[in-house]
Amino acid sequence: MNLDVNQLYVKACGADAFFAFKGEITSERINAILEEIESKLALISSEVRMQKKIYNILVECLQNLYHHSDTVPVDLIGQLGNNYGMVVLKKLDKGFSLKVGNFVSNEKVKFLSEKIEKLNSLSTEALKEMYKFILTYQKLSPKGGGGLGLIDIARKSNHHLEYYFYPYDDTYSFYELDILIV
Amino acid sequence: MDTLLIEGTPKTPTVRFDASKGLVELKGRSIPENSIEFYKPLVDWLESYAKDSKPQTQVNIQLEYFNTSSSKCILDVFKKLEAIQKSNPNSVTINWFYDQDDEDMLEAGQDYESIIRVPFKMMEVAG
Numbered sequence: 001m002n003l004d005v006n007q008l009y010v011k012a013c014g015a016d017a018f019f020a021f022k023g024e025i026t027s028e029r030i031n032a033i034l035e036e037i038e039s040k041l042a043l044i045s046s047e048v049r050m051q052k053k054i055y056n057i058l059v060e061c062l063q064n065l066y067h068h069s070d071t072v073p074v075d076l077i078g079q080l081g082n083n084y085g086m087v088v089l090k091k092l093d094k095g096f097s098l099k100v101g102n103f104v105s106n107e108k109v110k111f112l113s114e115k116i117e118k119l120n121s122l123s124t125e126a127l128k129e130m131y132k133f134i135l136t137y138q139k140l141s142p143k144g145g146g147g148l149g150l151i152d153i154a155r156k157s158n159h160h161l162e163y164y165f166y167p168y169d170d171t172y173s174f175y176e177l178d179i180l181i182v
Numbered sequence: 183m184d185t186l187l188i189e190g191t192p193k194t195p196t197v198r199f200d201a202s203k204g205l206v207e208l209k210g211r212s213i214p215e216n217s218i219e220f221y222k223p224l225v226d227w228l229e230s231y232a233k234d235s236k237p238q239t240q241v242n243i244q245l246e247y248f249n250t251s252s253s254k255c256i257l258d259v260f261k262k263l264e265a266i267q268k269s270n271p272n273s274v275t276i277n278w279f280y281d282q283d284d285e286d287m288l289e290a291g292q293d294y295e296s297i298i299r300v301p302f303k304m305m306e307v308a309g
Contacts, residue, residue, distance in 0.1 A: 027215055031192065034213075048283040052247070056286065059213050059249050066215050132293055140218055140254050148250035156286055 003168045005080065005101075008176065012088040012099045018044075025065045025085040025102075033062060033087065044091065054089070054096055054181055057156050060149045061100040061177070062087070069102040073172045086176075095182030104175045109165050112175065116163050119154040127155050157181050183234075186227045194220050195245060199227050204236030206263070209244045212252040221255035228262035235266050237273060244279035244307075245287070253290070260298045267300045279305045 009022045019037050023029070037058060041051045065085035072084050086101040104112065122130065131151045138147055154161055162178040183201045190196035195210040206228070214220050241263060248256065260276070267274040276298075278291035288304060295302040 030215070035192070048281065049285065052281075052284050053286065056247060056249075059247065063213075063215055063249060063251065128289075128293070132297060135253060135257060135293070136297055138254075140251065148253060152250045152253075 003166050003174060005076070005084075005086075005174055008101065008166060008174060009086050009088070012086065012101070012176070014090070016090060017088050018091045018096070019089040020087070022086045023084065024081040025062070025069045025083045027066065030062045030066060034058065037089065050095070050181070053156055054098070057098060057153050057179060057181060058087075058089070060153050061098065061179070064149050065100060065102050068104070071103045071105055071172065073103060073168055092180075095180060098179045098181060099176060100179075101174055101176040103168065103172050104165075106167075106171060106173055109173055109175075113163070113165070115150060116161050116177075119150060120160045122154075124155070124158070127151060131155060153179060183227075183230055186223065188223075197224060199224065199231070201231050201234075201236070204239040206239060206241040206259075207244075208256075208259075209242070211246050212248040212256070214249075214252070217249070217252040217255045221252070221258065225255075225258050225262060228259060228266075232262060232266045232269070235270060235273065237270070239263070239266060239274045241274065241276040242279065243276065243291075246281075248290075257294065257297065260294060260300065264298050264300050274300050276300055276302045277305050278302050279307050282306050282308055 013020045019040060021033055034055070038055060041054060045051055069083045069085040072080055072082060084102065086099070088099045090097045119127065131148060134147055134151065157179050159180045159182065164176045165173040166176070167173050185201065186197060186199035188197035190210040193211060193214045195208045195212045198205065198207040263274050263276065278294070280287035280291060291302060291304055
C-alpha cells in the first residue's frame with residue numbers, strides 16, 4: 001500500500017500542535033501562516049530572541065516549500081493540489097519543534113541526505129564559514145534560492161537537523177525535516 | 183539624480199536612497215520569495231550614484247528580518263558601496279542596526295563586515 005501523507009500529518013501534529021497546516025503553498029498562504037504564527041508567538045512567548053529565531057527559521061522553511069513543493073505525485077494532485085506542503089509547530093517544555101514536509105523526487109534523496117549529514121557534522125564556526133563562502137561565491141538561482149536556506153536553518157537552530165524520507169513509489173518520496181529550536 | 187523611495191510592505195523593506203544627502207537606507211523586513219526583482223532597482227540606483235557620489239555616504243541598514251534570498255541581494259548592494267569606497271577612500275560608513283535581543287542579526291552584520299571592505303558600525307537598539 002502506498003504511503004498515506006495524511007497519516008504523516010496526523011502523526012506530526014500529535015495531540016498538541018501549536019500551529020498546523022497542510023495544503024497548497026502559495027505566496028499568499030505563506031503570508032497568512034507567518035502572520036498567524038507571529039501573533040500567536042507574541043501571546044505565549046515573552047522571549048523576543050526565541051520569537052525572532054522561530055520566525056526566521058519558519059520563513060526559510062516556507063520559502064523552501066514554496067520553491068520545491070511543486071513536486072507532487074501525479075496520482076495525488078487531485079487530492080493534495082499542485083504545491084503540497086506540511087508545516088507543524090509545537091511548543092515543547094523547552095523550546096519549539098518545527099516539522100515541514102513536501103514531496104521530492106527520489107533522485108534528490110541522496111543529495112539532500114548528504115547535505116543535511118554534512119551540516120550536522122559541522123561546528124558552529126564551520127557552518128558560519130560555509131554560509132559566508134556560499135553567500136560570497138554562489139549565484140542566486142532564477143527562482144531566487146541561493147543554497148543558503150538549510151545552512152541558515154542549521155545555524156539559527158543550533159541543533160542537529162533530523163530528516164526522514166518516506167518512500168511513496170519508484171519516483172517520489174515524502175521528505176520531512178524536523179527542527180528543534182531552543 | 184532622483185531619490186529612490188519605496189514604501190515598505192510586510193515582505194519588503196522601506197527604501198530611501200537620497201543622492202543629495204548621500205543617504206542609503208533600508209528598514210523593515212526583507213523576506214520576499216524572490217528578492218532579485220525587488221533589489222534590481224536598488225543596485226542600479228547605486229551604480230548611477232557611484233558615478234557622482236557625495237564625499238560622505240551614510241548607510242543605515244535596520245532590518246527586523248531578512249531571508250537568505252535577500253542576503254545575497256544585500257551583499258550586491260554592499261558591493262556597490264564597496265566600489266564607491268574603493269574609488270573614494272573613507273567616504274562610506276555602514277551603520278548596521280540590530281535589536282539588543284537579536285544576536286542572529288548582530289552576527290549577520292558581522293558576516294557582512296568580514297566580507298565587505300567598508301567600515302561597519304554595529305548599532306544596538308533597545309528592544
